[in-house]
Amino acid sequence: MGRSPCCDESGLKKGPWTPEEDEKLLQYIQKNGHGSWRTLPRLAGLNRCGKSCRLRWTNYLRPDIKRGKFSQEEEQTILHLHSVLGNKWSAIATHLPGRTDNEIKNFWNTHLKKRLIQMGFDPMTHRPRTDFFAALPQLIALAALRDQLGAAAGPAAAAQLMHGPGAGSADVDVAIQAAKLQYLQCLLQSAATTTAAVAGSASDAEAAAALGALCSPQGTNGSAVPVSSSTHDGGGQLLPCTFPEAPASSTEASQGLSSYGGGADVVDMFACHGGSGSLPPLADLSDAANPADRCSATASSSFGGAASSPLPWPEFFPDDDPFITDFL
DNA sequence: AATGAAGGCAACCGCAGAAGG
DNA sequence: GCCTTCTGCGGTTGCCTTCAT
Numbered sequence: 001m002g003r004s005p006c007c008d009e010s011g012l013k014k015g016p017w018t019p020e021e022d023e024k025l026l027q028y029i030q031k032n033g034h035g036s037w038r039t040l041p042r043l044a045g046l047n048r049c050g051k052s053c054r055l056r057w058t059n060y061l062r063p064d065i066k067r068g069k070f071s072q073e074e075e076q077t078i079l080h081l082h083s084v085l086g087n088k089w090s091a092i093a094t095h096l097p098g099r100t101d102n103e104i105k106n107f108w109n110t111h112l113k114k115r116l117i118q119m120g121f122d123p124m125t126h127r128p129r130t131d132f133f134a135a136l137p138q139l140i141a142l143a144a145l146r147d148q149l150g151a152a153a154g155p156a157a158a159a160q161l162m163h164g165p166g167a168g169s170a171d172v173d174v175a176i177q178a179a180k181l182q183y184l185q186c187l188l189q190s191a192a193t194t195t196a197a198v199a200g201s202a203s204d205a206e207a208a209a210a211l212g213a214l215c216s217p218q219g220t221n222g223s224a225v226p227v228s229s230s231t232h233d234g235g236g237q238l239l240p241c242t243f244p245e246a247p248a249s250s251t252e253a254s255q256g257l258s259s260y261g262g263g264a265d266v267v268d269m270f271a272c273h274g275g276s277g278s279l280p281p282l283a284d285l286s287d288a289a290n291p292a293d294r295c296s297a298t299a300s301s302s303f304g305g306a307a308s309s310p311l312p313w314p315e316f317f318p319d320d321d322p323f324i325t326d327f328l
Numbered sequence: 329a330a331t332g333a334a335g336g337c338a339a340c341c342g343c344a345g346a347a348g349g
Numbered sequence: 350g351c352c353t354t355c356t357g358c359g360g361t362t363g364c365c366t367t368c369a370t
Contacts (some may be wrong), residue, residue, distance in 0.1 A: 014340070016364085036356065054356080055339065090358060102338080105359075110336055 013047045017056055021046060025053055036236040059102045066098025070107055078104060079112060094173050 017025075034057065036237075037050035046053060059065075070078070074096055081092045089101035094302035095106065113123040120128055 016338075036355080051341090051356085052339075058357095101358075106337055109360095299339075311365065 011047070012049050012050070012052075017060075021048070022056070022061060025056060029057060029061075055102075062100075062162045065100065066096055070099075075098065075112065078108065079126075082108065082112075086124070257328075 017219070024044050024046055028040065034040055034054070037054045040046075040050055040053050041048045045051070048056075077095055079091060081095055083093050087105075089105045093099055093101040093104050116123045116126070122128075
């Protein structure tokens, strides 16, 4: 129990390792093994604490460490394992040969976590966020999409996309407002049934950050917003829908999902979790005992069934609409 | 070209469990 | 059974690099 006293010792060097120190540590361990980390620094002629040596070895010098960017497969594995294990980085690392827990943790904190937040998911529960602040970005995204449609092809064209020939711009506004209201209603209704799931959800500060991202110039042009939504399957169960991925033309879009190589790869990324463009893995404790079954389970049941429309507002966006099918 | 902001990553800190005396 | 030491883990920090203005 208790802290290791080694770090309390004064006079020991801290901070970045020099190539000479690396060489000493490497040579010693290759020759003698690490043995006791506490005594290693003295034996190896290093003015470091054992802890620092161990960290340097496990995170950097170990010969089996894999360097470079995480592959899509590795990202999927991390997402999946994190949904099951939470922040058990060492446990996750055991499933990714050559990757250290520190590396995975950093990758999660700097990439995957942000990505989930931007997509409207709670990074801890891997579920769609249902708090009010989390809903705002989605509403703004919807409005941005409307703006983009209007700017790109004029209100009439936008209306035609949504309602077919003959619809006017006023109809579009009404439809957007109605969609917003309906969506808010869904959120409010679902909140009651999903409170437990989001009890440990990210703070509103994160939601505000996501909101900020969506309100940014990249976000407001509509192309950068990974729109996500939730709706009901009719039985009161929260039904996360698919991600209609906007055309990735902006900086934000290319950064947010760039490592997947574009929208098609986003679909691929989540392919095992319910088909094209579906959600990241859900933290379903009932499935945790059998992680191997999670993909199929979340694909067919946890999302509320595949029979219903994948769209949040089928009455506004017909499934066979070419504009929508392009997104999906 | 200069400067500030943001992102990425290596390393540190402190807690907790395991092991040994 | 208790205490001390060691090791491992997760959270956090701070520096360096890259990007945006």
